[in-house]
Amino acid sequence: MHAWPASEVPALPGQGRDLRIHDTATGGLVTLDPGPVARLYVCGITPYDATHMGHAATYNAFDLVQRVWLDTKRQVQYVQNVTDVDDPLLERAERDGVDWVALAEKETALFREDMTALRMLPPHHYIGAVEAIPGIVPLVERLRDAGAAYDLDGDIYFSVESDPNFGQVSNLDAAAMRLLSAERGGDPDRPGKKNPLDPMLWMAAREGEPSWDGGSLGRGRPGWHIECVAIALDHLGMTFDIQGGGSDLAFPHHEMGASHAQVLTGEFPMAKAYVHAGMVALHGEKMSKSKGNLVFVSQLRRDDVDPAAIRLSLLAHHYRADWEWTDQVLADAVARVGRWRAAVSRPDGPPAEALVEEIREALSHDLDAPAALAAVDRWAALQEERGGTDISAPGVVSRAVDALLGVAL
Known part of the structure; x- marks a missing residue:
């Protein structure tokens, strides 16, 4: 599976700071x-309804x-998956009367277009769950x-008790884990499991479903967590620098994946750090495909909103914060990009x-990022109020905003 084209990252004088x-x-x-x-691994989309602002906020965080890292003159080995076979995808395809493969391909292509427009740097390895199956089976x-x-009954489950470090990613108690497992794709109430939290590694073939x-x-087909483990271990190895995703992935996805890898x-x-982006809401509720508030x-x-303004609307919020999308958020971003462009055009x-x-x-x-935006705002305000005499300054600002914030002025 291929990713999307990379936008050029301008080189800046000096060197950035460690993160x-x-x-x-x-x-x-x-x-x-x-x-x-x-080394960076970020969990990708399940391609049945992409790309909403919650997705964009997450990938914007890890683009930063x-x-x-690039500003510190390091190379970055970035890996992202696509969960191109999973229950939500199959259910959406059945609901809409379309082929699940065609739906996955269509939404993945749209995701690529959105990432390109937003100037998100692409992963070096962009791997679908289906193409990873030959590497998943031996791990299971x-x-x-x-x-x-x-x-x-033919399904293979992982025993969480086999990992003495289970629970050290999310640091939740068993009751909270059980509730979240039920909400986020697990089956804690299935009879016969050794532990209600045990996640499925391999689902035996079901009638009418791909296998x-x-x-x-x-x-059969792989479980959700082992997919990312197989891809990460293959391309990054253990103890890579950051495992990233939305905050709703801390449990069960990142917790279970860590245990799989640690036992293997x-x-x-x-991972050295588990980093999670906040959720984006609309009309008081978290954006989600199940609620349709996207x-x-x-x-x-398509409404001719400047992608730079979309990106600035994301950057205006700290990546770990939960926040709400409103018309005013977008209007503020449109106004900001206009002020910045006017400032660097002199x-x-x-x-x-x-x-x-x-x-x-x-x-x-x-x-x-909000502090970074405030700094650029101050420079732009000073430029508007009294200008300056440094002929290199507008170009330096333009390149810095592009290189560090991903916004093309």
């Missing part, structure tokens, strides 16, 4: 020192992570053969070197 970022597992900020190659077999997984050869597992490898932790990037683009302006350092400092401190 300090909030780690869900420890509950505090950690300073990451990845070495010459930073890449930009901070290894877990089963090691006694960390068991058969239940693949699973070797000694029989025909005997190493801990799977604002789509593609619809905004032949000279106030010196910009300090501004570049302000943006770097803000982003290095837990991706504080």
Whole structure:
């Protein structure tokens, strides 16, 4: 599976700062020192209804992570999956009377277009669950053969009790885990499970549903969590720098995935930091496909909304914050991009070197994009009030905003 084209990232003078970022597992900020190659895994879409503003906010957060690392002159090895076979996708295809493969391909293509328009840097490896199946089957077999997984009426379940570190990503108690498991794709009430929280690794073939050869597992398809584990281990190995996604993935998805990987490898932790973006609401409720209260990037683009304004509407909120999409949020972003473009269109302006350092400092401190935007606002206001004499300043600001914030002026 291919990703989308990369926009050029301008080179800036000087060098960026190491990233300090909030780690869900420890509950505090950690300073990451990845070495010459930073490793990032971000969980991708289930392609049946993409891309709403909640998606965009999540991928914007991890785009900033890449930009901070690139500014430190590191390379970034970025991996993202596509869950191109899963119950919600099959259910949507059946509801709409379309082929599930065609639906997945259509929505994935739309996602690529949206990411390109928003200038999100693409992953180096963009892997679908279906194409990962040959690598998933041996992992499930290894877990089963090691006694960390068991058969239940042909389905293979992972035993969470096989991982002594289970629970250290989300730090939730068993009651909270059980509630979230039921809400987020688990089956805690299924009779015969050793532990209600045990997640499925391999689902035996069901009548009328797609299935693949699973070797000694029989025909079936992979569970949700093992998909990402197989892809991450294949392309990044263990103890990579950041496992990322929306805050609703901390449990069960990232918790279960970490346990799978830790039992498979005997190493801990799977990732140095588990980083989670906040949720975006509309009319007082979190945007979700089940509720249908979605604002789509593609619809905004069809309505001729400038993608730079869409991106600025995301950047105006701290990545970990839950926030609400409103017409005013978009109007403020449209006005901001207009002010910034007017400021950099002049032949000279106030010196910009300090501004570049302000943006770097803000982003290095837990991706504080609102503080970075406020710094650019101050420079633009100064430019409007009295201008300046530095002929290089507008170009420096334009390049910095592009390189560090992904906004083309």
